Amino acid sequence: MLLFVSSPDITPGTRPRQHGNVVDAAVAAGVGRVVYTSAIGAADSTPGFLADHTVTEELLSASGLPYTALRNTFYLEALVNPGLRAAVDAGELLGADEGTPVNFATIADLGLAAARALTGTGHPTAYELRGPVFTVATSPAPSPRCPGRP
Numbered sequence: 001m002l003l004f005v006s007s008p009d010i011t012p013g014t015r016p017r018q019h020g021n022v023v024d025a026a027v028a029a030g031v032g033r034v035v036y037t038s039a040i041g042a043a044d045s046t047p048g049f050l051a052d053h054t055v056t057e058e059l060l061s062a063s064g065l066p067y068t069a070l071r072n073t074f075y076l077e078a079l080v081n082p083g084l085r086a087a088v089d090a091g092e093l094l095g096a097d098e099g100t101p102v103n104f105a106t107i108a109d110l111g112l113a114a115a116r117a118l119t120g121t122g123h124p125t126a127y128e129l130r131g132p133v134f135t136v137a138t139s140p141a142p143s144p145r146c147p148g149r150p
Contacts, residue, residue, distance in 0.1 A: 001032055002033070002035070003035050003114060004034050006019070006052075007019065010049045016055045016056065016059075019052070019056040019059060020059055027063050027064075032066070034060060035068050036057070036069050037110075038056065039053040040128065041071075042056075042071050042126075043057075067125065069125065069127070070127055075110075101133040103133055104132065105130065106131070
């Protein structure tokens with residue numbers, strides 16, 4: 001069993017090469033099953049940095065290895081950063097979502113899903129792992145980090 005955590009390097013061409021090396025090594029080592037931390041939209045050939053996950057899932061499929069792709073959504077923790085308190089103090093929290101609702105989940109919840117995929121049996125080829133939908137401006141993230149703030 002292999003928990004294959006996606007590379008954080010989004011330099012064009014780098015992640016697919018790195019992931020190909022992991023898949024080749026897993027085949028050579030005779031790994032019985034792979035659980036891969038993919039991303040939402042991987043099944044849809046989403047353009048941009050998420051496309052690397054589509055490539056990796058195709059590599060896994062072509063390898064013949066049994067695998068489960070955990071198509072993780074965006075991490076809620078990414079909203080909690082040093083600029084958050086200033087944004088809350090200013091009364092305005094902006095994001096690159098342009099007001100479009102986005103799925104978020106906590107890293108802890110996604111980790112629990114990975115643990116289940118690693119320890120259970122009968123898993124499908126992929127799970128679409130999503131959390132609540134909201135815009136960055138209406139994010140619940142400030143409340144635990146900035147008590148007493150809206």
